[in-house]
Amino acid sequence: MLPTSVIEFFSAHQDLLWLLTITIDLSITLILYWWFGKVGLYGVVMLNIMLSNLQGPKLTVVFGMPTSLGVILYSGIYFATDLLSERYGKMEANRAVLLGFASSLVVVLVMTLSILFLPAPQAMAIHSAITLLFGFTPRFVFGSLFAYLISQSFDVWIFHYLKEKTEGRHLWFRNNASTLLSQALDTVLYSLVVWWGIVALNQAIQLGIAKYIFKAIIALVDTPFIYWARTWEVEKRDWYDSRKHYSKQF
Known part of the structure; x- marks a missing residue:
């Protein structure tokens, strides 16, 4: 799909590839928000989870530390829910969290059922690949969804708690504090529930610390983006508000 020269360049510059992927993820979030309003942010949460x-x-x-690729896109969810919280309130942010949770459950259910179908003789390789990719263990499903639901719900709550305490000022503070605290909670829950027992406790802790460092970097990087996006007038692009406006005309 990509030219060989591009593949070779990023193979030799993995740190740059990580930074580029963060930029692309945040840019996609902003584009979807610009075009679809809060519905676009719902989509970001569901896609990223x-x-x-x-x-x-x-x-x-x-940067010399082992980490999971899922950290990049997972951290982007916090940016989307914080933007939803800032512009539309706690209820809309919690709705996005629940939509992400529900979509994950649907994917797990549907792909688990698909694995039960016996493959045609000429499709054994594809079946093996799908089974390897979607052969979720109960521990992974429970751990990832449990950590997601608890940490995301906490993120929305602490964001609004800090907003009330600061009387709506200091967006940078509540954006970073809510994300860093909820990411710490997510990392602890995920490391203990999913990794501990599969790897040694000290290794699970090392993986968790490395993941949290990357999550913290992403949280700091997205601060200018949320300040910028907060000023956009996207209400006319919001599907729900447009529907209400349309219904009033008739």
């Missing part, structure tokens, strides 16, 4: 679960098992090394 599903893609991060797919990429989660793949480990790589960035």
